[in-house]
Amino acid sequence: MKLGKFLTAPEYRLMVVTYRDIFQSAALENSRFGEEYRKLSAVIRMDSKDIKKMGVTEGGTLVVKNSCGKVVVRVEKSAYDVPHQGVAYMPSSPWSNALVSADTGGTGVPKYKIIEVMVSDARGESITIIGV
Amino acid sequence: MANAMEIYQFLPKTNCKKCGKSTCMAFAVALLSREVTVEYCTPLKETKFKKNYEKLLEIVAPVEGSTETGLIVHEEKCFGCGNCVVACPVNVANDPQGVGIGRAPTNDKVILQVENGIVRASNIQECRRFGKNRILCNLCIITCPTEAIEFV
Amino acid sequence: MVSCLNKNYYVCTGCALLCDDIEVEVSGDQITTIKTACRKGFSRIRGCIEPMPCIVNGKNVDINTAIKDAAKILKNADKPLIFGLGNSTSEAQKQAIKLAKRIDAFIDDTSSFCQGPTLEAILHGKIRTCTLDDVRNRADVIVYWGADPSNSHPRHLSRYSYFPRGEERQRGWEEDRTAIVIDVRKSHTAKICGDKFFQIPLHTDAFFIDALIDALSGKVPNMLFDYDIKNLLKLANILKKAQFGIIFEGFGIYNIEYMETMARLMGKLNEVSNFHLIPMVEHYNMRGFNQNLFEETGFLNRVKFKKCEKGFDVKYGVDYSIMEVLNTKKIDAALIIGSDPMSYLPRSAAEYLLEIPLVSVGPCENFTSRVAKVTIPSALSGVECGGSAVRMDGVKVRFEPIIKRARLSDEEILKRIIEAI
Numbered sequence: 001m002k003l004g005k006f007l008t009a010p011e012y013r014l015m016v017v018t019y020r021d022i023f024q025s026a027a028l029e030n031s032r033f034g035e036e037y038r039k040l041s042a043v044i045r046m047d048s049k050d051i052k053k054m055g056v057t058e059g060g061t062l063v064v065k066n067s068c069g070k071v072v073v074r075v076e077k078s079a080y081d082v083p084h085q086g087v088a089y090m091p092s093s094p095w096s097n098a099l100v101s102a103d104t105g106g107t108g109v110p111k112y113k114i115i116e117v118m119v120s121d122a123r124g125e126s127i128t129i130i131g132v
Numbered sequence: 133m134a135n136a137m138e139i140y141q142f143l144p145k146t147n148c149k150k151c152g153k154s155t156c157m158a159f160a161v162a163l164l165s166r167e168v169t170v171e172y173c174t175p176l177k178e179t180k181f182k183k184n185y186e187k188l189l190e191i192v193a194p195v196e197g198s199t200e201t202g203l204i205v206h207e208e209k210c211f212g213c214g215n216c217v218v219a220c221p222v223n224v225a226n227d228p229q230g231v232g233i234g235r236a237p238t239n240d241k242v243i244l245q246v247e248n249g250i251v252r253a254s255n256i257q258e259c260r261r262f263g264k265n266r267i268l269c270n271l272c273i274i275t276c277p278t279e280a281i282e283f284v
Numbered sequence: 285m286v287s288c289l290n291k292n293y294y295v296c297t298g299c300a301l302l303c304d305d306i307e308v309e310v311s312g313d314q315i316t317t318i319k320t321a322c323r324k325g326f327s328r329i330r331g332c333i334e335p336m337p338c339i340v341n342g343k344n345v346d347i348n349t350a351i352k353d354a355a356k357i358l359k360n361a362d363k364p365l366i367f368g369l370g371n372s373t374s375e376a377q378k379q380a381i382k383l384a385k386r387i388d389a390f391i392d393d394t395s396s397f398c399q400g401p402t403l404e405a406i407l408h409g410k411i412r413t414c415t416l417d418d419v420r421n422r423a424d425v426i427v428y429w430g431a432d433p434s435n436s437h438p439r440h441l442s443r444y445s446y447f448p449r450g451e452e453r454q455r456g457w458e459e460d461r462t463a464i465v466i467d468v469r470k471s472h473t474a475k476i477c478g479d480k481f482f483q484i485p486l487h488t489d490a491f492f493i494d495a496l497i498d499a500l501s502g503k504v505p506n507m508l509f510d511y512d513i514k515n516l517l518k519l520a521n522i523l524k525k526a527q528f529g530i531i532f533e534g535f536g537i538y539n540i541e542y543m544e545t546m547a548r549l550m551g552k553l554n555e556v557s558n559f560h561l562i563p564m565v566e567h568y569n570m571r572g573f574n575q576n577l578f579e580e581t582g583f584l585n586r587v588k589f590k591k592c593e594k595g596f597d598v599k600y601g602v603d604y605s606i607m608e609v610l611n612t613k614k615i616d617a618a619l620i621i622g623s624d625p626m627s628y629l630p631r632s633a634a635e636y637l638l639e640i641p642l643v644s645v646g647p648c649e650n651f652t653s654r655v656a657k658v659t660i661p662s663a664l665s666g667v668e669c670g671g672s673a674v675r676m677d678g679v680k681v682r683f684e685p686i687i688k689r690a691r692l693s694d695e696e697i698l699k700r701i702i703e704a705i
Contacts, residue, residue, distance in 0.1 A: 015486060020432060022438060031334050033649070094651060100631075101632070103611075108397065108586065108608050110607060112535070212322035212326060212438060213438040213439055213441065214442035215446075215476070232449050234443040235443070235448075236293065236305035238291070245319070246319065247317065249326030275476060277475060
């Protein structure tokens with residue numbers, strides 16, 4: 001009974017916290033355009049309960065969007081050992097920056113670290129290619 | 133690395149004692165501690181266990197590849213941060229003015245050092261988990277951000 | 285290059301720790317082995333697989349043509365921007381400042397949207413700081429606040445802040461030091477700190493600091509957010525007892541309003557104990573840029589030069605920040621040096637860069653260089669060229685190249701652009 005299949009994919013509100021990942025940084029030094037950097041950057045790590053609630057598959061893709069932009073990234077279960085439903089993690093990268101508002105409220109400093117987004121099943125759409 | 137229970141799953145589970153152990157579970161434990169090798173279990177050579185035999189060889193490969201103290205570095209997880217290098221009491225004792233104060237090693241007596249971004253073990257006979265007066269030191273494990281070091 | 289016991293050590297420019305104990309083995313012009321550098325540093329020293337091409341309008345050209353065309357773009361611009369320089373030597377930064385004065389340019393760097401205010405407070409002596417060597421020798425309470433050095437500055441804990449022995453910390457980290465993480469998520473560094481990890485809810489840094497100040501003052505903290513007061517008191521207790529405390533401030537905590545709150549916390553901590561603060565600067569010489577510009581103008585970023593009778597006039601402020609000059613489309617050309625704003629900035633702001641002529645200088649191709657009119661390859665500093673830089677704690681570090689390749693340094697390129705203008 002996958003009625004959802006015929007409807008627009010339902011959207012869920014999440015707060016994204018961005019972070020640094022050494023493997024992604026190391027990949028960046030090697031190639032900004034390589035598969036490795038893209039794989040390690042275009043990813044959102046969610047609480048397994050959130051993944052279940054949304055009915056998406058780990059390793060599948062999600063549309064992550066807000067009024068600033070939209071990206072398609074891979075969804076992964078976070079290895080986090082305490083629940084963090086409603087909060088997801090993305091490595092700092094051009095993919096997360098596509099969702100950061102240019103409005104700095106007169107400070108000159110964008111809010112890079114915590115981003116409010118809506119996520120939905122991308123239904124197999126492949127991850128956004130940036131910078132080619 | 134597998135635990136004894138996982139290894140046990142691939143054994144014949146007949147407790148035939150041909151390996152010299154009283155049960156297959158005991159054999160699994162012995163295999164894990166490198167007291168025996170997979171070859172000791174002769175029934176595994178039978179055709180019906182061929183797949184299990186191959187799987188077991190695969191599982192225990194890291195054990196056989198480990199250093200004599202059972203230290204394994206999971207290179208794909210290692211940050212090369214050097215926490216283990218500096219936290220290792222033997223390293224500090226053997227190179228107090230190098231790794232002891234956080235710097236590059238100044239001699240060849242260290243057990244752990246970072247090369248090409250990944251920690252590498254040498255002089256493993258110096259490890260406190262080795263030899264007659266061994267103790268279960270785990271300082272390189274608890275200071276690792278990612279569980280990249282394991283003793284099997 | 286530092287020589288020690290017949291070993292030659294090099295400096296890693298992978299981050300602002302500037303580790304100066306890197307050993308390498310070289311065969312011809314290839315580096316074959318890199319010792320002691322972390323995974324990130326190793327990757328930096330090994331270099332990229334997509335070197336910066338030498339291009340004008342999509343066509344490969346020789347370096348002289350590229351420099352000439354770059355100079356033409358900058359000369360013809362009314363309101364040029366110079367941006368980046370966090371991955372350049374101090375010598376190159378000084379040339380960039382000279383160029384900015386020559387062409388009446390805006391000049392800014394990544395500190396504009398990260399640790400600028402903290403560094404400003406430090407340079408003005410408003411926040412107490414110390415060196416990483418002081419931390420290694422003396423610190424007993426170490427706080428990583430909104431920072432995860434295990435990922436961003438991998439050798440931070442092992443080289444300076446937690447694990448090494450120091451003059452007053454001879455017994456090792458288990459007995460001599462307490463490491464604390466305060467963060468919204470359990471990072472790899474938090475994992476190492478065990479039960480000294482204090483997880484705070486999103487957006488509550490300011491409340492948390494206020495409550496902590498109360499606790500340090502012996503008042504009952506006003507808990508305006510969901511947090512276990514026992515944990516807060518436990519933290520306050522550890523901080524109070526510090527002989528030599530240090531806060532490493534990461535990106536996670538930073539926002540403009542917070543600076544004042546943090547200054548108050550530092551004030552209180554220094555009433556009841558002894559605390560210092562060092563920002564976790566990411567790019568190897570961002571602090572160098574801030575200090576060089578500060579020496580020249582009294583401001584550390586967000587500057588616009590204008591020639592006048594008495595030499596030059598300097599304007600400073602948020603209106604001159606990279607974000608605002610892009611948002612208000614205030615610039616008509618940009619010179620990007622060793623940086624990738626198309627990647628680092630919010631995409632919607634960075635898109636204005638597509639509308640203006642760009643000159644991109646750096647060792648590797650990046651998202652910005654791919655949309656630039658002129659790209660100029662430069663030497664990877666610390667590997668192909670030497671110079672000096674300022675570590676995250678303000679200590680000046682000199683370094684030599686590991687190998688000699690043909691590419692010009694940022695400094696040489698900037699000098700030649702200035703000559704051509």
